């Protein structure tokens with residue numbers, strides 16, 4: 001049975017689609033394709049239906065990663081559909097937990113940066129209103145966190 005991962009940010013056009021596509025890239029590299037299923041969502045609805053941000057896609061392409069996907073909003077059904085829900089920042093984390101009224105799924109919700117090994121960041125910064133270096137930094141940070149997640153989690157237990 002595969003482990004289902006959902007990456008969540010605000011708009012689902014920058015950070016979480018990057019995390020999803022980076023994780024898929026690493027999963028292919030490690031030949032774990034049948035063991036991990038990834039998706040992403042936003043806590044907000046502003047960009048529902050949109051493809052990943054052009055600036056984010058350009059930064060990912062520099063690392064050999066093509067961003068695909070169409071933004072959707074996080075839904076409470078996602079608590080049942082995924083094993084791990086990985087929030088990019090504290091706002092996302094809080095907004096996700098606020099939808100888990102009965103607190104039945106809180107154990108599945110984690111901060112993405114908890115899995116970083118070389119970056120000290122606690123959150124994935126929102127690059128939307130900044131320059132190109134912010135987008136590149138998001139990719140570097142997510143590479144670190146995704147590799148750390150695979151080593152820590154997929155090497156051991158597959159449920160939170």
Ligand code: 4NP
Pocket residue numbers: 009010011012013014015016042046126127128
């Ligand atoms: P994301 O970035 O949450 O990483 O997808 C953002 C996308 C859109 C906005 C903010 C952040 N916005 O304000 O429209």
